[in-house]
Amino acid sequence: MAQVELLQVLGEHSPARIGDLALRQRLAASTVSGLIGQMIASGLVAREVDPADRRASVVTLTDAGREQLTAWTQAHERRLDAALASLDDGERAAVAAALPALFHLAEYLGEPPDTAADPA
Template identity: 35%
Template sequence: MKPKTDVNEMIVKDFAMVIEDFTRIFIRLPTIEKLSFTTLSVLHTLSHKSPMRLNDLIATEQVTQSAITQLVTRLERDGLVERKPDPSDGRAVLVHITALGAGIIDSRRSDRMKRIASFFEGLAPEEREAIASALPALTHLAQLGRSL
């Protein structure tokens, strides 16, 4: 007798594997604004959650205090972020993304969208429709994971 396989377990495993493959491709797609993965991750995080305290960036980016301080100093020097005092705590600093930093994220997203559009040309109409139908559920799944 064959052991029963949990359908949800199969879906999660297959989904995770596809997402891992797609993520690997996705992060390498843009041909513009080539910056380190950590730099881009911080800018992307700030594009959604700006301003943030350094300690919160340490937690989301999973880097050391020293590494995030050096990175934010470099980003500030390059005009991509700015530090401002936290109005609720004079001892703390908030990191804000600048228009230039947000522009990098936007230009990379635009470049990525153009490149992904070429992938869609290789799909059958019913495959494109399946992806379109899945977008609300995938959006909800991403929202559930944003708290991380």
């Protein structure tokens, strides 16, 4: 699942540095680096020189990575469609009514830790 989440982030924010990916995913840079290493070995991502700073590297999705992300997204959408179809009309209406709040919550949770308000 962690690799899928990294693919999703790279699908939206590519190329990206390991440190930036770690910050977005709230993981240690060493953890992300290990995951990226596995994904490079699988052909899902590639590491390249950062054109803005030739001393650094960035990670990009490969064509195989884009295809894998598309396949995962389509499979997830099919599972979600089947789950929603199992609900009655009232339950589907309740889910639809909750969507604006859920989107807001997801946006808040997706913010980097330094910009999200501290709930403490």
